Amino acid sequence: MEGLIGPRLYSCSNCRNNVALHDDIVSKAFQGRNSRAFLFSHAMNVDVGPKEDRHLMTGLHTVADVSCSDCREVLGWKYERAYEESQKYKEGKYILEKSKIVKDNW
Ligand SMILES: [Zn+2]
Incomplete structure (x- = not known):
């Protein structure tokens, strides 16, 4: 079935x-x-705001707000840096809030 439709x-x-x-x-x-929110390895057509340190449930992180490049709505944030070793996998990845995004083309 894969390949019959465009990317979701x-x-x-x-x-x-x-x-x-x-x-x-x-x-x-x-x-x-x-x-709820999804963690994405990439995002596109978004603007990344200034970095700031935030204490999250999983420890201290440097994050930046991510907003839609078109309408400027804040959609989530990007993990620029994680300080806890167990959270390093999140660095460079994007959180997008489920309530701010919709499925398109599928
Ligand atoms: Zn938008």
Whole structure:
């Protein structure tokens, strides 16, 4: 069945800008600020804001807000740096809130 359809995309729920690929989901078991969230290895058509240190449930991280490059809606954040060894896998990856993105094309 693979190959018959185009890549499964997630889009900004506000303006339908394509922001991530389903195949780039690393984990669906994340908690965003307001809702469940997905961890993606890549995101596209997004702007990454200034870095800041945040104490999250899993320890201290340097993160940056990620917003839609089209409508500027904040969709989640990017992990720039994790200080706990067990959290290093998140570095360079993106959290997108499930409530802020919609499935497109599938
Ligand atoms: Zn948007």
